[in-house]
Amino acid sequence: MKKKFRKLISRTEFYIALVFLALCLLIQLRSGQFFTPNNIVDILSALVVPGIFAVGAFMVIISGGFDVSFPALASLTSFVTTKVLLDAGWQGGVWLPFLIALVLGALLGAFNGLFIGYFELPAMIVTLGSSSFFKGLMQGALNSKQLAVIPVGMRSFGTSALFVAKNVESGLTSRMPTTFLVLAGVLLVTWFLLNRTMFGRGIYAIGGNPVSAHRAGFNVRRTRFLLLVYVGMISALAGLCRVCMMQQMHPTNMLGMEMNVIAGVVLGGTAIIGGAGTLFGCMLGTGLIVLVENSMILIGIPTVWKDAFVGALIVIGTGISAFQVNRARRAGLRNVRKGAAL
């Protein structure tokens, strides 16, 4: 029991959970509105898109790299999907948009994967480049503009609700969007992949030591390639969910989200050098960022201080996480040196 507790408090997730809880209490204290059904639904609804993005970013960081192209990838795929279906006058269900987005996401992901997996270039460099490339393709070649109207299937999917939460006191209602199921599905599939398949363990192994992974018999190149394809697919899902929920396609609306998403992932205890981190921590960190971003007014932080507050949280949070990782590494190094000296 004691040992379990010690193990618990040595984990970054534990501290993030504490901060999370403290923040919830603070919001409740300041506004009396946190623990109301509609507010919790609001936060969960705001978590959908960053949450799906975070899963992808998380997986790439686990494998020992950084993907910064997912907002551009999501924008491009959802723009093309919406535009093509509008032009074709698609009146059917939402399955076709999702199918198209998944295929496009896989293709663009394969583009990243080709360079990262088979040409063994650093993920950060490749995705910085592909991010510009995707943006350029969208804004230049495809001459993207805001699409104010989206196909009817996407529209009704975006406004449909699993349930409507009502705050009895204020009478305010919030929809739990059906898109939340997409996040849940992505989490489920990803958890299974990461923990129950050799492909997923291979991602962790590569993040720990790519040379050892190769020697152990993992197909390092193919694993990296498939990883990027998968990340492309779930990023495209996130983009489409955003369009459905917003009821319109805005080409630049998602750009720039990568920084806070990655910050959330790192905040959740994912090691920046790769190999270590849990899906639970990743969601916790992302949730914390979403919570903070959407509670500034409830807490009563003046708008001028909002950015400073979010920034400080990210610096402190990721600082703790990075410190933990460093401490572990230093401990390892000490062992080696101790050995070398005698």
Add this chain to the structure above:
Amino acid sequence: MSEYLLKAVDISKAFVGVQALDAVSLDIRPGEIHCLAGENGCGKSTLIKIISGVYQQDAGYIEFNGKRFTRITPLEAIAMGIQVIYQDFSIFPNLTVMENLAFNTELAAGRRLVNKRRMRTVAEEALSKINFDIELDRLVGSLSVAEKQMVAICRALMFDAKLIIMDEPTTALTRKEVRALFEIILKLKEQGIAILFVSHKLNEVFEISERFTIFRSGKHIVSGNTSELDDRKFSYYMTGREFDAEPFRPRYEGGECVLEVENLAIEGAFEDVSFRLCRGEILGITGLLDSGRSELALALFGLRRSTGGRILVKGKEIAMGSPRDAIEAGIGYVPEDRLSEGLFLPRSIADNIVISEIDRLTGALSVLDFRRYRQEVEDWVRALSIATPDPENACSTLSGGNQQRVVLAKWLACKPDVLVLNGPTVGVDIGSKHDIHRILQRLANEGMAVIIISDDLPEVLQNCSHLLIMKDGRIVARPDPGSTDENTVLSHML
């Protein structure tokens, strides 16, 4: 069953014009402990990689269990029972012991899904082969080096290994751990597993192996029974040179006292350390890891602040607050871990040599004087015979011994009065080690005062004019290196 488990015959291999192996042969009997020795770059690793299927030889063949191969694939090598334990152990520090042990078998069986129960069984079975007791759920990164090595050995045993190749297995182990490793090797031998032990450390070759093979510059030099080998022969085979192990005799006349240490102490590390050092002398300081010897070295160079006592250089007390103070007072320091503390590996050899004296090479307006810079670099490369085609190459291209010479050159370029060396020949091969010793003796005879901090007893006994033995943070003995022996020194240390 043939007499030999493995026969590598007339293997040659060239890399872009460099002949790494030139018709070398190696044979290993079943259940034999065989030591493959040679200096860095002699072709040991290349041969291992050919045997394990990573490289393909240009000529020659391999016979394993009587079966002849002209080329082996990695999978064939594993299937036949050849396992390599690399120097870095090829482990995943971020994963559990269980996964580290089970991955290879799971992947070899072509499994796509993870079955924790099966992996646990596999891992437990692996541990039981050498009765290694460790929690399966611990992260490998939190294990000690020796434990990591055990994990790697257990993993190798899971494939019905008949030959286990260990690449420099003792490099990062303590003496106790080395002993434990040797016991395991003997246990494996009892199970009929042959061990190919790759090393360049003399005492290990003597202690563990039954037979040995020595390579030099890609050529097979000699094979034989270890019992027929002695110190001198070993050094000769390794380097092709004869070494006269003559103890150091100070020749510098009338050396003034340059360094005085009085009652120096760092709380919790050492206390009451006093000694005097004159020009032309080499002072050896030895002791176990926790004896305080390393902390003393750091204190002499201002890397750690002393909490008591004083340091006088040429009669003047120095407040040793930082390495800058030490350098200004004329003290140079060659660190224990040259890779992390002493060198900028990716930078050029030339830059590394002149880094500490860069201020002296700049002319007006702090612009580097390139002519003087070149001259300086050339002088040092020649003086210390650093083996490089071009000093502009990155330092990481050098072997350990040559890197150590660069560190030396870097400090000598500052012309210090006192040079402190912490473990000057750790990880350096015999030839270079000998050269470094000669350089140090020459420096002393030219009037420098040298301090060697080392637990390599032959090294301090042979090269020092005075010797301090530390234990538990105190100086326990000051024997005369000329009239004492290893066992006496060891008994003071323990």
Add this chain to the structure above:
Amino acid sequence: MKKTLALLLSLLLMFSCVAALADGYEIVVVPKDESNPWFVRMKTGVDEYAAAHPEDTIYQKGTPEIDATLQYQLVMDLVAQEVDAICVVPVDLASIEPALKAAMDAGIVVIAHEGAALENVDYDIEAFNNELYGAFIMDNLAAAMGEEGLYTTMVADLTNGSHNEWADGGVKRAGEPYPGMTLLADEPRVESHDNGDIAYNVAKELFKKYPDLKGVMGTSSFDAPGIARAIEELGLSGKVFTAGTGMPGDNAALLKSGAVQYLTLWDPALAGQAMVALAQKVLNGEAVAAPLDLGVEGYGALEFKAGSDTVLEGQGWITITAENVDSFGF
């Protein structure tokens, strides 16, 4: 049939040539480009104006895409053709200046729109004064709120120049004719970062924290639509209101659903007409003095911008409602 058409066309051509060669002026409107719906709408206004003023040759000519270099080329071509007046909506102020200087040197009248900082122009017309536009938004919000209740303002960023001037104008307006309207003291100004999703989430928070809040004034074109989405979802339609800038095409659905009653904007068709009318005035040697009446709706009493004698500001704002939203074509 074909022959008749050809005859008709040539007649028309001859007529227009004669008209141009006669005493009429040639006035050209140069938009940022010719495909953007905003400038298609401007062309509609210019063509309408041309039909009503056959004495001059008036037309709009744009480049196929938004490109500062192409626009420069086009203006230089017009200078070479010795047109009488150029009315320009510049893509990039710095790169168009040399072309405009060449035009001025050649004696061509230069009128600009959305180019208050240009130097080589006779006049620049802005649709409105920022403060007054803010007041106009406030009028709309007050109308929706029944002229009473707690309200706050939203801008893209606290550092954004015009948005904050609009918001300041709105707040100032609320103080005068609407004594029942109170600015929310705890959160007088919030940010949307020009992002509809952020506007939506911020609005949700505001309504949760301040149950008495009855209205939000938006400035960026993403504000009011985002706030309207929040109002709709929270079940506050009819109890809470928003008003602000918005493009008709993007917001038709929201207006028709009643989530938002009024959006405000200026009409590019009218701005185009105002430019041409001013060019005619200058060419005819009429005095240009404030208040200036151009005979165009919203540009009946132009005033010089404070401290400037080239920048004229109108009252060219319009209200978009469910009824007229489909009539703009952009």
